[in-house]
Amino acid sequence: MNRAQLIDKLKEQLAQLEQEVLRHDAALAPQQRKLIQDVERFNDGLFIQSGAQLAPCIGQIAKDIKQLEQRLALGLSAATIVASCERIQDRFTAVKRALTTTGINLKSATQARQSARNRSHQRQKQAHNSSGFDWIAAGVMQNSHQLYEELNKHLNWARKIESKIAQLETGLDNCHSADKIKLQNEILLMHRRLGKCRQAISYIEDRIQAFERPYQSQNR
Structure with a gap:
């Protein structure tokens, strides 16, 4: 060749x-x-x-x-x-x-x-499971829609607890001294529940950001 x-x-x-x-x-x-x-x-x-x-x-x-x-x-x-x-x-x-x-x-x-x-x-x-919020179903953490539902649920709970605290504190001014300690303890309990609820809200918001971040980067 x-x-x-x-x-x-x-x-x-x-x-x-x-x-x-x-x-x-x-x-x-x-x-x-x-x-x-x-x-x-x-x-x-x-x-x-x-x-x-x-x-x-x-x-x-x-x-x-x-x-x-x-x-x-x-x-x-x-x-x-x-x-x-x-x-x-x-x-x-x-x-x-x-x-x-x-x-x-x-x-x-x-x-x-x-x-x-x-x-x-x-x-x-x-x-x-190690976050302290394992009472929120683990499956919720894998679903964006369920995460938002869980967030709204906790936001509603927080509003209800805040309303209950305001109601109890109003009643505290008008109750007899014998009932004040019981009422104060109930208010303290409500504040603890509110604190836990707010922590859960922050936790769920962090999970939403972590869940959506990969999809946001893929769509750039």
């Missing part, structure tokens, strides 16, 4: 690969591209590329073929030409392998993300 035939064969091979890559990239859904956008698909030194789409590789192989064509025209040593050809073939092989492993990368990334979510939920559950 002469020089011209070698270059023509490589260009033909690249054109066929380009069509496969274009079909591959077009078939990827936006969420799939996002899922493995930071995944390194190739060994260092083969391509400057990461993520799902493989189209950037075609331009880099084309550049190698152009460089080989120039080296052939300059009559460089056989060893140099062979090294260039081997590098081009290594790149062809790597892209073809990547075409067949995208599904594996997607599945692996999906499982890794789910595992991270499970670990996060487990940490939240453990933190919840």
Whole structure:
């Protein structure tokens, strides 16, 4: 095979690969591209590329073929030409392998993300159980809608307790001295309940922020 035939064969091979890559990239859904956008698909030194789409590789192989064509025209040593050809073939092989492993990368990334979510939920559950608010159902901590319902419930309780305290304190001024100690103790109990309720409100508000933060960052 002469020089011209070698270059023509490589260009033909690249054109066929380009069509496969274009079909591959077009078939990827936006969420799939996002899922493995930071995944390194190739060994260092083969391509400057990461993520799902493989189209950037075609331009880099084309550049190698152009460089080989120039080296052939300059009559460089056989060893140099062979090294260039081997590098081009290594790149062809790597892209073809990547075409067949995208599904594996997607599945692996999906499982890794789910595992991270499970670990996060487990940490939240453990933190919840040791927070002193384990009387709030742990399942509530995993659902944004239920968190807001729980928050509204505690806000209503706080308002009712505040109203009860105001009522008791009004009655304190008008009650007989014999009943004051009992009434004062009841007011103290109501203040304790109010304090616990406010702590729970702050805790639930923190859980809402922690729950929504990942979704806010994904939508930026």
